[in-house]
Amino acid sequence: MTVPRNAQPHPLAPYASQINAEQVYTLRQVAALLELAPTSVSSMVGHGWLPGSRMRPHARGGRQHTWTGKQLIRIANRPIRVTYDHEKFSASTLYRVGCRCPACTHAHSQDSQARRRALAEEAFSAEQRTQLLDLVGEETPVPEAAKQVGVTIGQVYGRANWDAAFAESLDEAAWALCVLGAEDPKCSTAAGYRGCESGTSPRPPCRGTGCREWRRGASQQTRGALPIYQRELVGYG
Numbered sequence: 001m002t003v004p005r006n007a008q009p010h011p012l013a014p015y016a017s018q019i020n021a022e023q024v025y026t027l028r029q030v031a032a033l034l035e036l037a038p039t040s041v042s043s044m045v046g047h048g049w050l051p052g053s054r055m056r057p058h059a060r061g062g063r064q065h066t067w068t069g070k071q072l073i074r075i076a077n078r079p080i081r082v083t084y085d086h087e088k089f090s091a092s093t094l095y096r097v098g099c100r101c102p103a104c105t106h107a108h109s110q111d112s113q114a115r116r117r118a119l120a121e122e123a124f125s126a127e128q129r130t131q132l133l134d135l136v137g138e139e140t141p142v143p144e145a146a147k148q149v150g151v152t153i154g155q156v157y158g159r160a161n162w163d164a165a166f167a168e169s170l171d172e173a174a175w176a177l178c179v180l181g182a183e184d185p186k187c188s189t190a191a192g193y194r195g196c197e198s199g200t201s202p203r204p205p206c207r208g209t210g211c212r213e214w215r216r217g218a219s220q221q222t223r224g225a226l227p228i229y230q231r232e233l234v235g236y237g
Contacts, residue, residue, distance in 0.1 A: 008098045011049070012076035019076070021069040027053075030067065035115070040093040047088065049080055117162070124155045129166060132156065136173040141207060171209045178208030188214045 012019075015033050019025075025033075030050070031041040044050050045065055052075070053065040067075075084099045091099075091107035128149045135145035143153050160167035175182060179195070180203070186192040188210035195205035205211075 007079040008082045010076050010078055010080050011044070011093075011096050012072060016073055016076040019069050019072050021073060023069045025067050025069065025072060027065045030072070034096070035111075036093055036096070037090065040090050043089055044093070047085075050075060120155070120159060124151050124159055129159070133169050133173045136170065137176050139176045141177060142170075142174065171213075174207070174209040174212065176208070177206070178210060179203050179206040182208075182210060187211065190214065190218070 011034060012030075018033060027041055027045070028038050031038040034041065041050070045053065050065075050067070052071050053067050055063040056066050058064040080097075082097050084094050084097075084101075086094065086103070091104040092111050094101075095104040095108040128151060131149045132142075132145045132151070135148060136142055140148070142156060146153050146156050156170070160170055178187060180187050180192055184192070187206075187208070192206045193211040193215050195203050197204075
C-alpha cells in the first residue's frame with residue numbers, strides 16, 4: 001500500500017489480520033483490539049478516523065457504535081492524515097499513530113510495562129509465589145520448586161528482577177539452601193558457590209542466598225572490567 005504524502009498508516013493497519021470479516025464489532029471490542037481505552041476510540045470516531053459506524057441499542061441502555069469486520073478491514077487499509085492533537089487524544093493513542101514526542105513515548109513505555117506485568121501476574125500468581133517460597137524455605141532448590149508450582153526458573157528470577165518485595169522474600173527463603181551454613185567462613189565465597197566434589201569432605205555447589213550474592217557481585221565485576229566491545233560480543237552490552 002502506498003501512503004500519500006503527509007499521511008500515516010491507519011492505527012488499525014497492524015491488526016487487520018486479526019479482524020473477522022463476518023463479525024460485528026462494538027466500540028469496546030475495537031478498543032480491546034487496539035489495546036486502547038474506549039474513550040480514546042470514541043475520540044477517534046469523533047475525529048473521523050473510524051467512519052461508517054451504525055448506532056445500535058446497548059444492552060445497558062442507550063446506543064453504541066458498531067462496525068462490521070469488512071468495514072474495519074477496509075478502514076485499516078486506508079492511510080489517514082494525522083494531526084497530533086495532544087489535547088484531544090491520549091498520549092498512548094498518538095504514539096500508535098506515529099507521535100514520538102517524550103510524553104507519548106513515555107506513555108507507550110508505561111502501557112507496555114503494565115501489559116507485561118499483567119501477563120506475568122497471570123502466569124505466576126500470588127498463590128504460586130507463596131507456594132514456591134514455602135518450598136524453598138523447606139530446602140527445595142529453586143529450579144525444583146519452580147517445577148513443582150508450574151513455572152519456569154526464568155519466570156522466577158524474571159519476577160525478582162522487577163518485584164523488590166518478591167526478590168527480598170526469595171532471598172530470605174533461600175538461606176535455607178545454604179550448604180555450609182551462614183556462619184561458615186566459606187559462605188558467600190567462590191569456594192562455597194562452586195562446592196567440592198572430591199577430597200575428604202565433598203559437598204555440592206551452594207545456591208543459598210549468601211553464595212548467590214557472591215556470584216552476582218563477581219559477575220558485575222567481570223562485566224565492569226571488560227572493554228565495551230567485548231561486553232557486546234558476550235551479550236553484556
